[in-house]
Amino acid sequence: MNTLLRIDSSLRTEGSYSRTLGDYFIRQWQTKNPEGIMIERDVTRKLMPHITQETVDAFFSEIPDSENIELSDELINELYQCNEILITCPMYNYGIPSSLKAYFDLVIRTKKTFAGSSIPKGLLANKKAYIISSMGGISTETLNPLENHLTQLLSLMGITEISYFPLDGTVDQSRTGEKILIQQSEILKQLNAYATDTTSH
Ligand SMILES: Cc1cc2nc3c(=O)[nH]c(=O)nc-3n(C[C@H](O)[C@H](O)[C@H](O)COP(=O)(O)O)c2cc1C
Numbered sequence: 001m002n003t004l005l006r007i008d009s010s011l012r013t014e015g016s017y018s019r020t021l022g023d024y025f026i027r028q029w030q031t032k033n034p035e036g037i038m039i040e041r042d043v044t045r046k047l048m049p050h051i052t053q054e055t056v057d058a059f060f061s062e063i064p065d066s067e068n069i070e071l072s073d074e075l076i077n078e079l080y081q082c083n084e085i086l087i088t089c090p091m092y093n094y095g096i097p098s099s100l101k102a103y104f105d106l107v108i109r110t111k112k113t114f115a116g117s118s119i120p121k122g123l124l125a126n127k128k129a130y131i132i133s134s135m136g137g138i139s140t141e142t143l144n145p146l147e148n149h150l151t152q153l154l155s156l157m158g159i160t161e162i163s164y165f166p167l168d169g170t171v172d173q174s175r176t177g178e179k180i181l182i183q184q185s186e187i188l189k190q191l192n193a194y195a196t197d198t199t200s201h
Helices: 017-032 053-059 067-081 098-107 145-156 173-199
Strands: 003-008 037-042 084-090 128-134 161-167
Touching (some): 017 128, 017 173, 037 067, 128 145
8 A cells, every 4th residue: 555745845825836736646646546545744834843963963872862853753754654755845045945954854864764974875765756846937957956955855865766847937827827737747647657667566
């Protein structure tokens, strides 16, 4: 049975392009996985705390003692429970939302999600990730800055199978309808491809 972890990060709970495309993804995923389990983590509704020196010390300690450790354990547990991850992510000031960065600071943790130091090895194997990104401006890069950053963060934990659904130029609403349709079609293609891939094993 498939388990999907959905992580949302737009500060908009109404009218958000990334969340709306995320909702579409979920509807399609549920059609393909009627018995599937979904875990939701909204890093805007419940803002993630920043890590501190105390948190990092606790990450390396045999007897962790920090208020952030319990949350870190809970978030990492969600990552281990799922085999698919959907991240919806808007661009804020050229980067990912600060609460989403704080989320990754809490889950990228030695001996829990990666091992080694000079050449880290990710410990979260066999997981598939989907990234829905949105930005007001236009990106001409193969991977936009949000996708690049999230790919690095996920890869560090061993998640390297990633599909991307970018929505750029959201400031020009006359083009967004067309762009949404394109990404909806990409979502269907990727979900079909992944379903075929997992049933063929
Ligand atoms: C605080 C803030 C900062 C933003 N910074 C950028 C930016 O640096 N580059 C950009 O292209 N768009 C920027 N935008 C526009 C958003 O990326 C755009 O509105 C996007 O559609 C937001 O995602 P959402 O529709 O899922 O909420 C910014 C928006 C906000 C609210």
